[in-house]
Amino acid sequence: MGSGLVSARDLEVEKVDFLYAGSPLSLAVGAVAALIMVVVHWQVVPGKWLLGWLGTFAVVLAGRAFLVLMYRRAAGRGAASGSAWLRRFRLASLAGGCSWGLGSLVLSQSGDPVYQAFVAFAMAGVSAGAITALATDRVATLYFVVPMLAPLSLGFLLKPETLAFALGSVVLIFLLFLAATSARIEGYLKENARLRLRAEAQQRLIQANEMRWRFALERSGLGMWDWEIDTGKVFYSPCWKKMLGFAEDYTDTSMGEWRSRVHPEDRDTVDRELKRHLQGETPFYETEHRISCRDGNHRWVLDRGQIIERTLEGVPRRMIGVHIDVTERKQAETELRIAATVFDAQEGIIITDGDETILRVNRAFTEMTGYASEEVIGKTPRVLKSGRHDANFYAAMWSSILHTGSWQGEIWNRRKSGDVYPEWLNITALRQGAGQVTRYVATLHDITERKAAEEAIRHLAFYDALTLLPNRRLLLDRLDHACLVGERSGRVGALLFIDLDRFKDLNDNFGHAVGDLLLQEVARRLRGSVRDLDTVARLGGDEFVVMLEDLGVDAAAAERPAADIASKILATLTAPYQLAGQLHQSTPSIGIILFQGQQVPTEEVLRRADLAMYRAKESGRRRFCFFDPSMQASADTRTVLREELRQGIGQDEFLLHYQPQVDGDGRLIGAEALIRWENPHRKLLAPNDFIPLAEESGLILPLGQWVLESVCAQLQAWSRHPEWAKLTLSINISPRQFRDADFIARILRVLEATGADPRRLNLELSESLLSQDPEATILRMEALKACGLRFSLDNYGTGHSALADLRNIPVDQLKLGHFFVRDLQTDPKVAAIARSVITLGNALGLEVVAAGVETEAQKLFLQAHSCQAFQGYLFSRPLTLEELGRSRLKVDP
Numbered sequence: 001m002g003s004g005l006v007s008a009r010d011l012e013v014e015k016v017d018f019l020y021a022g023s024p025l026s027l028a029v030g031a032v033a034a035l036i037m038v039v040v041h042w043q044v045v046p047g048k049w050l051l052g053w054l055g056t057f058a059v060v061l062a063g064r065a066f067l068v069l070m071y072r073r074a075a076g077r078g079a080a081s082g083s084a085w086l087r088r089f090r091l092a093s094l095a096g097g098c099s100w101g102l103g104s105l106v107l108s109q110s111g112d113p114v115y116q117a118f119v120a121f122a123m124a125g126v127s128a129g130a131i132t133a134l135a136t137d138r139v140a141t142l143y144f145v146v147p148m149l150a151p152l153s154l155g156f157l158l159k160p161e162t163l164a165f166a167l168g169s170v171v172l173i174f175l176l177f178l179a180a181t182s183a184r185i186e187g188y189l190k191e192n193a194r195l196r197l198r199a200e201a202q203q204r205l206i207q208a209n210e211m212r213w214r215f216a217l218e219r220s221g222l223g224m225w226d227w228e229i230d231t232g233k234v235f236y237s238p239c240w241k242k243m244l245g246f247a248e249d250y251t252d253t254s255m256g257e258w259r260s261r262v263h264p265e266d267r268d269t270v271d272r273e274l275k276r277h278l279q280g281e282t283p284f285y286e287t288e289h290r291i292s293c294r295d296g297n298h299r300w301v302l303d304r305g306q307i308i309e310r311t312l313e314g315v316p317r318r319m320i321g322v323h324i325d326v327t328e329r330k331q332a333e334t335e336l337r338i339a340a341t342v343f344d345a346q347e348g349i350i351i352t353d354g355d356e357t358i359l360r361v362n363r364a365f366t367e368m369t370g371y372a373s374e375e376v377i378g379k380t381p382r383v384l385k386s387g388r389h390d391a392n393f394y395a396a397m398w399s400s401i402l403h404t405g406s407w408q409g410e411i412w413n414r415r416k417s418g419d420v421y422p423e424w425l426n427i428t429a430l431r432q433g434a435g436q437v438t439r440y441v442a443t444l445h446d447i448t449e450r451k452a453a454e455e456a457i458r459h460l461a462f463y464d465a466l467t468l469l470p471n472r473r474l475l476l477d478r479l480d481h482a483c484l485v486g487e488r489s490g491r492v493g494a495l496l497f498i499d500l501d502r503f504k505d506l507n508d509n510f511g512h513a514v515g516d517l518l519l520q521e522v523a524r525r526l527r528g529s530v531r532d533l534d535t536v537a538r539l540g541g542d543e544f545v546v547m548l549e550d551l552g553v554d555a556a557a558a559e560r561p562a563a564d565i566a567s568k569i570l571a572t573l574t575a576p577y578q579l580a581g582q583l584h585q586s587t588p589s590i591g592i593i594l595f596q597g598q599q600v601p602t603e604e605v606l607r608r609a610d611l612a613m614y615r616a617k618e619s620g621r622r623r624f625c626f627f628d629p630s631m632q633a634s635a636d637t638r639t640v641l642r643e644e645l646r647q648g649i650g651q652d653e654f655l656l657h658y659q660p661q662v663d664g665d666g667r668l669i670g671a672e673a674l675i676r677w678e679n680p681h682r683k684l685l686a687p688n689d690f691i692p693l694a695e696e697s698g699l700i701l702p703l704g705q706w707v708l709e710s711v712c713a714q715l716q717a718w719s720r721h722p723e724w725a726k727l728t729l730s731i732n733i734s735p736r737q738f739r740d741a742d743f744i745a746r747i748l749r750v751l752e753a754t755g756a757d758p759r760r761l762n763l764e765l766s767e768s769l770l771s772q773d774p775e776a777t778i779l780r781m782e783a784l785k786a787c788g789l790r791f792s793l794d795n796y797g798t799g800h801s802a803l804a805d806l807r808n809i810p811v812d813q814l815k816l817g818h819f820f821v822r823d824l825q826t827d828p829k830v831a832a833i834a835r836s837v838i839t840l841g842n843a844l845g846l847e848v849v850a851a852g853v854e855t856e857a858q859k860l861f862l863q864a865h866s867c868q869a870f871q872g873y874l875f876s877r878p879l880t881l882e883e884l885g886r887s888r889l890k891v892d893p
Contacts, residue, residue: 012082015136019089023068026133030096031061033126037107040118044110053099053106060099064092086137093140097147100126104152123152222456223323225305226465227255229278229316234258235465243301243325245294249513249580263290263298270303277307278316285319286450288326300330304453308461320460322453348423348444354437356380368423368446370416381442384413386420397427401440405429410447422447464538466516467523475537475545479602482549487597490553494562496546497591497609498526498569501621503542506584508773517579518586525572530565545606555594559626566590566624574622589616590624642697644679645690649702653678656710657878660889661730661849661871664863668889670728670762672871673711674878675703695734704737708747712756714881719757730762730792735769744783751787758788762813766794770809781810792849795819796837814841816867818852824861831861838865 034057038050067088074085100123107119127145134141223240227233232255241250244261262270266289277285285305290298305321333346348365352358357380361373369384376383389412400407408426415421423444430439462474470478482493500522507515519542526536526544535547548565551558570588577584591612595605608627616625648654655678658671677685694700711729718724737743751758763784770777770793781791791810795817816837823830834850841848850862853872862870876887 012086016082016085016089018136019134019140020068020071020085022133023064026129027061027065027068029129030100030126033122034061034103037103037119037122041107041110041115044112044115045107046109049106049109053103056102057099060095064096067092090137090140090143093134094143094147097130097144100144100148101151104148108152120152123149222452223301223325224456224460224465225258225321225323226460227305227319227321229319232256237465240323243323244291244299248517249511261292263292266290277305278319284454285321286453288330291323299325299327302326302449302453304450304457306457308457320457320465322456324449324453326449346445348446350381350440350442350444352381352440352442354439356440359439365444368415368444369413375416386412386414388412388420401427401429405431413444422451467520467538469523469527469544470535470537472537472539475535475539475547476602476606478535479547479605482547483595483598483602483605485549486595490596491549492551492553492555492558492594492596494548494551494558494565494592494594495605495609496548496562496566496569496624497593497606497613498544498546498573498588499590499613499617500542500573501587501589501617503586506586510580510582510584514579514584518577518584521577521579522573522586525575526569529569529572545609551594555596558594562592562594563624563626566592570622570624587622589613589621591616591627592624593627642693642699644681645677645694645697645699648677648679649699649706653680654703654706655880656707656714657880658729658884659871659878660876660884660887661728661869662875662889663869666875666889668727668887669869670730671884672730672732672764673707673714675707691734695736698736700734700736701740704734705746705750707731708750709754712750712754712761715756715760716754719755719760726760728760728762728790730764732764732794735766738765738769738777738780744780747784747789748787759790762790762792764792764794764815765811767796774808778808778810785810795851811846813847813849816848816850816862818872821850821852821858821862821872822854824858825855834862835865838862838867842866 034054038054041050071085104119104123108116110116110119127149130144130148131141134144223243224237225240226235234253234255236246236250236253238248241248259267259270266287270287270289273282273287274285276282283306285303287303288300289303291301292298302324303321304324305319307316307319309316309318311317329346346364348368349360349362350358350365351360357378358376361371361376366372371383397407397409406426406428408424410422411425412420412422413425424447425442425444427440427442429437430441432438462471463469464471479495485491486493500518503515503518506518519538522544523536523538526546530536530546530548533549535545535549537545537547539545546565546569548562551561569590573586573588577586591609591614593605593609593612600608612625612627616623619625655676656673657676658673660668661670661672663669675687675691677690679685691700694703708731711731715729718727740746750756751761765781785791790812792813792815793809793811794815796814814837816834820830820834820837824834825831838848847869848867849869849871850858850867851871853859853862853870853874855874858872859870859874876889879887
């Protein structure tokens with residue numbers, strides 16, 4: 001369908017889809033109509049006849065329903081199988097019509113003219129509904145309607161009664177009318193389908209034509225920019241930065257900063273032209289203006305851009321464009337003006353006589369075309385003819401000149417070197433008074449740069465600006481095409497979804513400029529790891545996709561080359577990177593899915609490859625994994641659990657258990673509040689069963705709020721009992737909670753609402769939180785410390801905190817994780833680490849709590865090395881509030 005034509009096969013597939021799509025409703029309506037007919041005639045027609053017909057009707061109905069079900073489950077419904085499915089449908093329609101025809105004979109045996117008339121009109125109604133449902137296929141319509149109405153009509157006509165004969169005649173006339181009408185309806189619907197399919201084919205043809213130009217400007221040397229209008233951020237390509245003397249790690253990308261670099265004398269012009277384009281007055285934004293370089297000098301640029309994305313309301317959202325350095329051209333213009341020559345113009349100029357013989361040309365013409373004046377004087381402008389335009393083009397040009405005296409437009413001409421280039425040509429005819437033409441004056445303007453800018457804008461719409469790889473839009477377009485080719489040829493392809501492990505850590509630790517360098521190097525290595533016919537794309541962030549085509553016709557055999565290429569990519573991307581003078585290590589995780597034809601939508605193919613990639617990450621990273629249906633089932637399970645979690649938060653399905661914390665004498669000094677989920681569909685769930693999902697989905701925020709409110713309410717309740725008033729309660733704070741903009745205000749509101757003593761509330765933070773933006777983290781901690789809250793560093797020693805960090809982090813307590821406590825007696829190195837942590841905490845004046853204490857030997861070891869507090873099953877498992885109140889743990893008076 002690349003030419004925009006619609007084949008008979010395409011129309012047949014469209015017809016079959018329409019027929020099967022409307023079948024469930026028509027079958028249901030038919031079943032209801034049959035039941036109504038039986039109920040109405042139960043008293044006037046023998047019951048065994050009615051039941052016999054109803055049984056026959058049910059069998060036929062079940063067969064037709066089974067056919068529809070089989071069609072929906074069929075692996076492919078392309079043109080190759082459309083004829084077979086159509087024949088089956090027509091046979092099923094014939095069976096349905098025969099069953100209704102049998103019913104008409106049975107129902108008309110009542111002998112009552114009223115009931116017989118009712119049967120006639122009911123059958124006419126059913127046949128009218130059938131012609132509507134089967135309108136796209138006249139044969140199926142006739143197969144259904146003729147066996148249905150013909151017996152009824154014949155039965156009436158053969159009876160001697162006048163009314164019966166009249167009814168038979170009416171039914172026969174109606175049958176003939178339906179037969180004639182179905183042909184016209186089928187023709188209208190077929191033409192409608194043909195027009196729609198043709199429109200879709202033409203759209204694909206347009207997209208295919210656009211793709212031919214996508215590589216034209218990849219290395220054009222243009223400075224590209226990408227402006228997010230709603231955020232004010234601007235992305236600049238490396239060439240743009242180089243043009244103005246900036247280093248590649250230049251990161252000030254605000255629109256305000258860019259505008260400040262425009263020369264003050266040019267800002268009004270720039271603002272006016274930009275406003276005109278944003279308001280839709282011009283198709284492109286284009287200005288020439290001066291812009292400040294890093295060294296303070298100004299350069300002239302041709303600035304050209306276009307809006308490529310709008311909101312649903314039509315408001316501009318994204319604009320892309322290019323800067324072209326035209327400083328030398330502007331300087332040449334200045335020199336020409338100073339020289340004040342006869343041909344003082346930046347455009348090339350040709351003057352001919354009335355017979356089109358060239359009399360004079362200017363220097364701009366010579367520079368533009370490469371022809372010296374003596375080489376063209378005496379010849380005609382045909383010396384520049386490129387051969388790209390046909391005779392009709394030049395006929396229209398000269399027709400305009402002769403009738404209006406001028407012509408202007410875009411034309412392709414040829415330089416002396418043979419290069420073909422675009423120019424804007426303006427020809428004016430000078431006449432002797434109102435008579436004969438004596439001179440033709442033509443001005444030529446080389447628009448190569450402008451055409452390059454237009455192509456650059458088209459390129460930016462389909463390619464990633466940082467890596468110059470195809471973007472998601474182009475990838476899906478190519479994947480659609482590969483699936484279509486695979487549908488026809490049976491060839492197998494593969495999609496490799498690649499994610500860089502811990503890429504965020506590189507950005508956080510070394511900055512986004514280094515991260516961008518890594519992404520560019522990854523793109524280069526990926527291109528070198530695959531064949532020319534394969535596609536390497538960047539979806540965004542650190543996600544890349546490789547599409548492999550033509551891996552054979554056997555899906556099982558295609559796994560081997562896909563795995564080989566994945567292994568090659570793993571080895572290539574795992575090799576060290578030299579970035580900004582430093583060596584960096586990065587590893588990928590790869591998900592692979594094979595595809596053959598159009599069995600699933602392209603977005604689903606991409607999603608399944610993504611699922612396989614996450615399975616590779618879960619399996620230890622730095623590996624690849626093929627998609628299998630169990631991954632889909634796992635994802636579905638997580639989706640269900642996430643929805644249950646969302647509902648559980650709203651339905652108050654959670655409760656707290658409290659694990660006591662004791663001092664060296666076994667007295668209760670506090671407890672850690674641990675959340676449990678009383679899921680009505682599952683057993684009582686521990687935090688590990690649902691907290692990671694809550695973190696991932698963002699539900700940790702309302703869940704953490706519930707824990708905070710519950711714990712503060714409990715602290716206030718304890719404050720009314722002297723023996724419990726001095727106890728502290730600890731709660732775990734997730735990184736996502738802590739970084740929430742409203743976290744501090746939310747805690748203070750809860751404390752104020754409950755009246756809880758903030759000195760009794762201990763917030764446990766993980767080491768990983770401290771490694772991400774430590775300055776902002778410390779500021780938040782100090783703000784809460786000033787309000788009286790306490791902080792505990794959970795599982796200290798298992799993360800990546802430096803010892804020097806403890807000088808600045810305002811914590812009150814170090815919590816020795818159960819990882820160390822568990823192996824105290826079996827691993828001397830673990831014991832040494834535990835001693836060091838306890839000693840370090842005591843030296844810094846911090847309380848040290850050992851978690852996971854399960855044996856008396858562990859307690860004695862920790863106590864011998866000055867550990868002040870303990871928590872674990874040796875003292876108590878996590879308890880409900882009632883169980884904690886009944887426990888035998890001593891409380892300080």
